[in-house]
Amino acid sequence: MDGKKLISVIIVNFNSKDYLVKCVNSVLTSTTPIEVFVVDNGSEDRSLSLLKETIHNEPRVQIIENKINTGFARANNQAIPLTKGDYILFLNPDCLIDKDALETLLACIKSLPQAGMAGPLILNPDGTEQEGGRRAVPTPWRSFVRAFGLSRLRERYPRLFSDFLLHHQPLPDCPVEVEAISGSCMLVKHDALLDVGPLDEGYFMHCEDLDWCMRFRQRGWKIMFVPEADVVHYQGTCSKAKLIFVEWHKHKGMLRFYGKFFRYQYPGVLFWIVGAGVWLRFTMVAIYYGIQKIKQKLKT
Secondary structure: OOOOOOEEEEEEEOOOOOHHHHHHHHHHOOOOOEEEEEEEEOOOOOHHHHHHHHHOOOOOEEEEEEOOOOOHHHHHHHHHHHOOOOEEEEEOOOEEEOOOHHHHHHHHHHHOOOEEEEEEEEEOOOOOEOOOOEEOOOOHHHHHHHHOOHHHHOOOOOOOOOOOEOOOOOOOOOOEEOOEEOOOEEEEEHHHHHHHOOOOOOOOOOOHHHHHHHHHHHOOOEEEEEEEEEEEEOOOOOOHHHHHHHHHHHHHHHHHHHHHHOOOOOOHHHHHHHHHHHHHHHHHHHHHHHHHHHHHHHHO
């Protein structure tokens, strides 16, 4: 390995179509020594069979097949004990990682003893920066500000109406510490993972990455955003067919996240109002998706 550190890559797949093959191939072109674990969560499409046909007997790739969808956090945790690397990359199957991105992320995390996690510049397919790649912690107030469009007032009242998403800010020219990065691509130091613990399996999907970032910072580990490392994320590829299902778990995850980290800041009735607001938002989103589905059926 020429003295280079081994990186273990964990990819949790669920109905990602041909993106899974593209994702694994992009990882295999990395300039860093790797091992890849693909955990399939009971996919119903041909994504896993296409991967098997493509990689044949590639020794660097191991496949774990679950009969049902066990959730994102649990599937990732399932592969962690099998890894041998000093660093673990958690990667979504609808991501294409630049061949030098892993080396760039690794250089950053190795240069800072207290860096426990590093994330790249997440790009949309059109080359623009995707929201969520670098962010502040979405407290209930910050989430309220964003949900009701009050972040437009941030220039006049930055402390009160700041957005937790930072992609609208100028891109830094070097790695910077942030409060949270995207769970679509996270390079984690194995020693830090042992200190903090695995992903919280109480989340089925969504918010488990924010939870992990909070716990890393609570234990004194830094989270780095590395703009020199590029990853293209075809966001939502695995969830387009079950939008209301995804939104249910997203909002349920938000409540779990708020309850774990902010309950004592929003006591009693105020926290109940926060919870009511979350479910009101879910209801509105579900109605919107329902109407769109009816319109599509009427057109056909």
